[in-house]
Amino acid sequence: xxxxxxxxxxxxxxxxxxxxxxxxxxxxxxxxxxxxxxxxxxxxxxxxxxxxxxxxxxxxxxxxxxxxxxxxxxxxxxxxxxxxxxxxxxxxxxxxxxxxxxxxxxxxxxxxxxxxxxxxxxxxxxxxxxxxxxxxxxxxxxxxxxxxxxxxxxxxxxxxxxxxxxxxxxxxxxxxxxxxxxxxxxxxxxxxxxxxxxxxxxxxxxxxxxxxxxxxxxxxxxxxxxxxxxxxxxxxxxxxxxxxxxxxxxxxxxxxxxxxxxxxxxxxxxxxxxxxxxxxxxxxxxxxxxxxxxxxxxxxxxxxxxxxxxxxxxxxxxxxxxxxxxxxxxxxxxxxxxxxxxxxxxxxxxxxxxxxxxxxxxxxxxxxxxxxxxxxxxxxxxxxxxxxxxxxxxxxxxxxxxxxxxxxxxxxxxxxxxxxxxxxxxxxxxxxxxxxxxxxxxxxxxxxxxxxxxxxxxxxxxxxxxxxxxxxxxxxxxxxxxxxxxxxxxxxxxxxxxxxxxx
Amino acid sequence: xxxxxxxxxxxxxxxxxxxxxxxxxxxxxxxxxxxxxxxxxxxxxxxxxxxxxxxxxxxxxxxxxxxxxxxxxxxxxxxxxxxxxxxxxxxxxxxxxxxxxxxxxxxxxxxxxxxxxxxxxxxxxxxxxxxxxxxxxxxxxxxxxxxxxxxxxxxxxxxxxxxxxxxxxxxxxxxxxxxxxxxxxxxxxxxxxxxxxxxxxxxxxxxxxxxxxxxxxxxxxxxxxxxxxxxxxxxxxxxxxxxxxxxxxxxxxxxxxxxxxxxxxxxxxxxxxxxxxxxxxxxxxxxxxxxxxxxxxxxxxxxxxxxxxxxxxxxxxxxxxxxxxxxxxxxxxxxxxxxxxxxxxxxxxxxxxxxxxxxxxxxxxxxxxxxxxxxxxxxxxxxxxxxxxxxxxxxxxxxxxxxxxxxxxxxxxxxxxxxxxxxxxxxxxxxxxxxxxxxxxxxxxxxx
Numbered sequence: 001x002x003x004x005x006x007x008x009x010x011x012x013x014x015x016x017x018x019x020x021x022x023x024x025x026x027x028x029x030x031x032x033x034x035x036x037x038x039x040x041x042x043x044x045x046x047x048x049x050x051x052x053x054x055x056x057x058x059x060x061x062x063x064x065x066x067x068x069x070x071x072x073x074x075x076x077x078x079x080x081x082x083x084x085x086x087x088x089x090x091x092x093x094x095x096x097x098x099x100x101x102x103x104x105x106x107x108x109x110x111x112x113x114x115x116x117x118x119x120x121x122x123x124x125x126x127x128x129x130x131x132x133x134x135x136x137x138x139x140x141x142x143x144x145x146x147x148x149x150x151x152x153x154x155x156x157x158x159x160x161x162x163x164x165x166x167x168x169x170x171x172x173x174x175x176x177x178x179x180x181x182x183x184x185x186x187x188x189x190x191x192x193x194x195x196x197x198x199x200x201x202x203x204x205x206x207x208x209x210x211x212x213x214x215x216x217x218x219x220x221x222x223x224x225x226x227x228x229x230x231x232x233x234x235x236x237x238x239x240x241x242x243x244x245x246x247x248x249x250x251x252x253x254x255x256x257x258x259x260x261x262x263x264x265x266x267x268x269x270x271x272x273x274x275x276x277x278x279x280x281x282x283x284x285x286x287x288x289x290x291x292x293x294x295x296x297x298x299x300x301x302x303x304x305x306x307x308x309x310x311x312x313x314x315x316x317x318x319x320x321x322x323x324x325x326x327x328x329x330x331x332x333x334x335x336x337x338x339x340x341x342x343x344x345x346x347x348x349x350x351x352x353x354x355x356x357x358x359x360x361x362x363x364x365x366x367x368x369x370x371x372x373x374x375x376x377x378x379x380x381x382x383x384x385x386x387x388x389x390x391x392x393x394x395x396x397x398x399x400x401x402x403x404x405x406x407x408x409x410x411x412x413x414x415x416x417x418x419x420x421x422x423x424x425x426x427x428x429x430x431x432x433x434x435x436x437x438x439x440x441x442x443x444x445x446x447x448x449x450x451x452x453x454x455x456x457x458x459x460x461x462x463x464x465x466x467x468x469x470x471x472x473x474x475x476x477x478x479x480x481x482x483x484x485x486x487x488x489x490x491x492x493x494x495x496x497x498x499x500x501x502x503x
Numbered sequence: 504x505x506x507x508x509x510x511x512x513x514x515x516x517x518x519x520x521x522x523x524x525x526x527x528x529x530x531x532x533x534x535x536x537x538x539x540x541x542x543x544x545x546x547x548x549x550x551x552x553x554x555x556x557x558x559x560x561x562x563x564x565x566x567x568x569x570x571x572x573x574x575x576x577x578x579x580x581x582x583x584x585x586x587x588x589x590x591x592x593x594x595x596x597x598x599x600x601x602x603x604x605x606x607x608x609x610x611x612x613x614x615x616x617x618x619x620x621x622x623x624x625x626x627x628x629x630x631x632x633x634x635x636x637x638x639x640x641x642x643x644x645x646x647x648x649x650x651x652x653x654x655x656x657x658x659x660x661x662x663x664x665x666x667x668x669x670x671x672x673x674x675x676x677x678x679x680x681x682x683x684x685x686x687x688x689x690x691x692x693x694x695x696x697x698x699x700x701x702x703x704x705x706x707x708x709x710x711x712x713x714x715x716x717x718x719x720x721x722x723x724x725x726x727x728x729x730x731x732x733x734x735x736x737x738x739x740x741x742x743x744x745x746x747x748x749x750x751x752x753x754x755x756x757x758x759x760x761x762x763x764x765x766x767x768x769x770x771x772x773x774x775x776x777x778x779x780x781x782x783x784x785x786x787x788x789x790x791x792x793x794x795x796x797x798x799x800x801x802x803x804x805x806x807x808x809x810x811x812x813x814x815x816x817x818x819x820x821x822x823x824x825x826x827x828x829x830x831x832x833x834x835x836x837x838x839x840x841x842x843x844x845x846x847x848x849x850x851x852x853x854x855x856x857x858x859x860x861x862x863x864x865x866x867x868x869x870x871x872x873x874x875x876x877x878x879x880x881x882x883x884x885x886x887x888x889x890x891x892x893x894x895x896x897x898x899x900x901x902x903x904x905x906x907x908x909x910x911x912x913x914x915x916x917x918x919x920x921x922x923x924x925x926x927x928x929x930x931x932x933x934x935x936x937x938x939x940x941x942x943x944x945x946x947x948x949x950x951x
Contacts (some may be wrong), residue, residue, distance in 0.1 A: 010616055012847055020847035021583050023855055027936040028866035031858055034884035038725055046623040047850040055846045056585055059839075063594035065608035070593040076602070083506050084597050087551050093772075095585070098560025102577050102776030103913055104566075108905060111564030112775050124545050137635035137777065138832035140819070144675075151678055176819035176829035177775075180646075185824040195717070224512030238532040268543050275537045279699060285832065289506075293836030294610040295632065295796065297599040297778035313674070335674030339576060339638035339667045346556070355557060358548030358895050361504040368507055368514075370529050375517045379537050391532035414603065424603050425851020429820070446508035447517060478605035481803040485604075488801035488813040492790065495619040 004479050005061040012050040012149045013058070020055050021162040046496060065479040066294070067112055067423050073445055073453045075376075077395045077426035077438025078171070078234060080264045080286035082365075085356065088289065088349035097348055102340035106325045113324030116317050116341065119351040120301075123282060124476050126362065127260075128273025129303035133312045135342040139261060141176040142281025142300025143228070148334045149279050150255045151181055152311035156196045156332065157253070160227035165216060167196050169235060169430040174228045174259060183225060188213050190432050194235045194388035196245065217248060226255040231272070232262045234430040234438070236373065236392035238270075246276025250457060255279065255308075262285040264442065265370060265394035266365030272303075279304040288350040299346035305423045313337045344441035368443035369394040372450060376439055379454045395440035399433050408471050415482065416463065418475040419458035504548055570938035571910040572867065574888050574929030575717070576637060576665050576743045576765060577773040580856070581932055586770045586843050596836055599818065600796070604811045605803075610835070611810035614798040617842040624748040624845075625740075625762035626755025627784035631795035633833040634781030637743050637765030638671030641711060643783055643794045644763040645672060648709030648737045649682055650792050650827070655708035657682045659736070661694040663716030665743050666918045672711075692720035692881035692890065694727060703734040709761070714740040714754055715747055718915075719888030719927060720881055725789055728758025733908055737761060744768060745782070746931075749857025761785050770844030780837040791817060794828030809874040855933055860887035863939070864932035870943035876951055880925060888929045890915065890922075895951035897924040903949060909942055 033040075050058070067074070069184060074081035092098075100109050120132040136142035145162065154161050164178035167188045175185040189196035189210040196211040217224060227249060232238045239245070246256050258272050258280035264287045266272070272280050284290045284299035292298070304312070314333040315326035341347075370393050375394040377386070385401035401412040412422030414437070426438040441450060463471045475481065518526060530538065549557070571579055590596060593607060601607030601614075614632045621630035634640040645658045658676065660669055676682050687710070688698045694712055703710075710731050715721045724740060731738045740754035742764030754762045767779040785793060793815060799813035821824040848856065863886040871877040877891040893900055897914045904911040912928035919925075930939065 006526050007612075009612065011619065019849050019852050020585075021844075021849070021852045021856075023581070023852075023859055025933060026859055026862055028862050028939070031862035031865050034861075034865075035721070035751065036723060036884070039721060039723065039757070041748070041750055041752050041854065044623050044850040044853075046619050047848075047853065048846055049849045049851070050846060052583075052585055052847060054557040055843060056589065058846070059589045059613070059843060060592070062609035062612055063589075063592045065606070065612075066598050066610055067595040067603075067606040068593040068595075068597035070597055074599070079599055081597075081599060084593075085506060087554055089591065089796075091555065091558035091562075093564040094558060096559075096567065098567045098772035098774050099567070099579070100565045100775045101571065101579075101773050101910065103571050103573060103575055104910065105901070105905065108566035108910075109775065111561040112768060114564065115561050122545060125545055128539075137639070137834075138799055138830070140829040140831045141635060141639070144829060148674070148678065171831075172819035172821070172823045172826065173829050173831050175824035176822070176826040179824040179826070180675075180829050182680065230809075232532075240532060240534050240537075243534070243537060257813075264644060269536050269539060270533050271539050274539065291596045291836075292599045292832070293596050293834075294598045294607075294613075294839065295835030296832040297635075297834045297837055298832035311817050335677070336638065337674060338777070339636045339665070339779070342776075343635075343778040344530075344775040345778055352554055352558060355510055355546070355549045356506070356551070357504060359543035359545040361507070361548040362543065362545075363847075364504055364507055364509060367526050368509055371514065371517050371521070371526055374521050374529050378521045391529070393529070415605065415700045418603065420604055423606065426602075435794060447513045450517075457600055475605050479608050480807055480809040481805055483803050483811050484801045485811050485813065488799040488811050489815070492813060493800040494615075494790070494797060494813075495622045496615065 005064055007058060009496055010048045010050060010058055011046050013050055013054060016049055018049040018051050020050055020052040035072040048405040050472050072422060073441060073449050074423040075425045075439045075441050076423060077440040078261055080440060080442055082442040084289055084291040088352040091352050092345040092348040107323060110323055113317055115351055116347060117305040117319060117324060119347055122354045123301055123303055126267055127280060127303040128271030130306040131309040131312060132301055132303045134301045134347050135313045135338045136281065136300035136302055137338055137343050138296060138298035139281060139283045139300045140177060142302050143173055143259065144180055145337050146257055146279040146281055146302045147177055147181040149308045149311045150257065153255065154225055159222065161223050163220050163223045164225055165227035167229060168205045168229060169262065169432045170230060171231050171234065171259060178228065186216060188216060193390045195236045195239050199268055222252060224252060224254045226257050228257040228259060230259040230261060232265045235388060235397050236395040237388065237390045238393060242275050261286060262394060265366060268365040269360065269366050279308055284346050284350040289353040290346045290349040297343045297346055299343045339344055344413055365443040372441040372443065372445050375450055376441055376454060380457055383458060395438060397433055398437045401437035403461060403464040404435065406464045406468045408468050410437055412436060412471045415474040416460040416471045417456060419477045420459065422453055422456055504594060517947055568910040569908040570934060572912050572928050572930060574912050575913045575927055577776055578744055578768045578931060579773055579933050580746065580768050582770055583847050586736050586840050590836060590839055591917055595839060601812060604809065608809060611798050613839055613842055615800060615810050617838045618798060620845045621782050621784050624753060625784045626753025627762050628787040629790040629793065630782065630784040631793050631797050633835065633838040634783050634795060635834060636781045637665065637777040638668040640763040640781030641668045641672050641741055642675040644739045644761045645709060645711065646740060647792055647794060648761060651789055652708035655706050656681050656683060657707045658682060659687050659702055659707055659710040660684055661687045661712045662689045663694055663713040663718060664711055664741055665717045668741065671923060692718050692883045693722050696726060696730060700730055701737060703731065705735065707734065707736040707755050709737040709739050711739045711741050714742050715744060715886045718890045719883060719885040720883040724754055724757035724759060732758055739763060744886060746860055749853035750886060769841035771840050778834055778837050780834050780841055792827055793817060795830050795833060848951060858934040863932065863934050864889060866928040867928060867939050870939055871946060874943055874947040876946050876949065887931055888927055890927050892923055893924045893926060897926055909946060
């Protein structure tokens, strides 16, 4: 345990009089105080008084309580935790980019314009779609932008539609996004092979029947604005009837949105624009290797068909004979989704990722990600239960059916992995699989790393059978043991308060 | 490809173990007709050195300026060296959202501290873990207010809000049929209280006011809340320059129900507008309607203090279409930079930097007016930005400055028809007296 540092909350280390930052002496006259007296800042209640050393030690120690991609395999399914190349960090911080102002006249930021234009061209070619906006700041923000393009499309045709179809295996952001864009969500059930069901599905235990895609399209008809499909879906299965789905939707002038969270399975292998997708988002922080930053910043560019291009958020980068310009006059644009151009520094990193890989490298990355996931699947499929026997691409979703017989559930398995030196997979998602363990190794892992992970998973399964308590008490090697989330939600403590303020 | 562990011998071992001869067999789930059989029409892989050269060349195509007097929502401030050093630790920047709290305590405690600091700066009781930027924070604040206000459906927006934020708000409210946005005009650079009063019908859910506003003016939130609160509307402060919190009273102490805005100024480069840092804070009574991630304190099974993501029943992964927002990834690492910045600065440091900003802006204002080419537009107090009117054509003035290697302020005519030839000037602690004097000399010498 000696290697796990102790550290308090910074506010508890505050000592009056300490300071960690200084400024040059003021070289202009001292400001005259023009504030009305009631608008004067008088005091702070928490701001700590600490030195630079205190702050450096604080964040260094805290950092060691985290697990990062450089620590090892981070198989968080659907999050694509691949290697974050350091050259990408370096180029994003070049002063020419970092010090460029978003409101600078276009002719003074031509480097940025070329960069955005070039990245858009790469993403167009990779997706097979006609246009791209880089403005969305994250995946969910891309979804919202894309769904708003769909809305603008229908309005332009004089038909305001109210319904968005969403498969039951979808990420929560899909229905939340559709609701934020003013749509009513209608769920489409999965069928026995894990893909979207065209036919009605009767639940074996409850006897209830859920309408399949065909019935839903019949019922809601011209009220259907579109469908949001993740492909490959959250189980890692390619929606092999995507072409038929596109035709069904297009026949009633509804549009097909693709959640591109799993694009790491398709680079150079299949292009959404070629199989009927009208609009989709990409996660640069997943597929294109930009770091996740402990929760962000991400970047969620949207690619769309030529029919949706007029509605893209403004301004749009355009190439003219005299260089690149920002086009603000876009009468059909939905407007602005971000104050400026999205998370630009992430766009820089993503282009560096693209250039480094090249067309050949991108396909190789996808193929290796698929190989790695299938290797794990093959090695673990006897030991852990697989709900669907359908072939999978870049990820594999097991569940705890076998282990729960011994009282060891998915959460326990996840915590067991922590004690064996790995980040757990995504757990209890997708909802269509009870006790899901969603494993996505990405292309970054060598055979040796995969084998070590597989060994850990097998060891946990063995422990579950022979000594369930040894798994259920995990983790014991992490900075903290299992945390009481119930009390955290029931009696929320959401900020630090000085002891006197607590009493 | 340097990032791929693709030795022929290893690939073959994996394929053999899987039981296929060729990797393309693993694509059997994708119908043959849907596969892409060609090579992507893109360049082939590039070495690290080639990539570096290409980006240095691109970065070099952006003009570098001797001095910059442009803010308008993207502010250049000094960034202490400790910030890059700390945030380049892989434990911070490569980790994901802290879904597994036992191995994410660093991130979780950082967010808890960040939330505490946002509450301190804004005078509110609950902050979330961040929003994308100032514009999207306004959207979430307005939607939050409408949820809290049940049947009220009008969002009043002061014309002093950053026009980009206002457009992001309009764009995102448009799909909500029942919700209307109305604008409140300005008088002397601040929200016109008479116009506000006349528009405060019982249907008004909230009022968004800049603090300081886009034109640099300091709105008197007390006078505004004295009008909005009795009318049953929630006052939302929108702060596009959070450095002002070192000089101005916390909005939470002035009658504001929701404080939101942009906090990129704490430790982040302008970086062509992103990644930035949206913040959103409310009082305790409204916490269960908050959008976004929130971290809370708890204990582990041994009674040791720890932190978790909490109040998740508001969020998309639990509530799906009933969630308070669709936000998932936020601006975590940018919030970390702000957290480190604020800890380094401390209360004294922050006040000192804020006062330097005011001093530099006042000096810039005086020197520009002294040239005789600019005149003040408003008498209202300002923080580090202010509006002046040029006696000639502002576009040619801007070009002259740019040619000289000076980034001047923002011409305002593009945003406000009535402000032709007006310019929004900004000075921060980075602007030296010498830069300002040089600018003044240059401006004085221009022919109008």
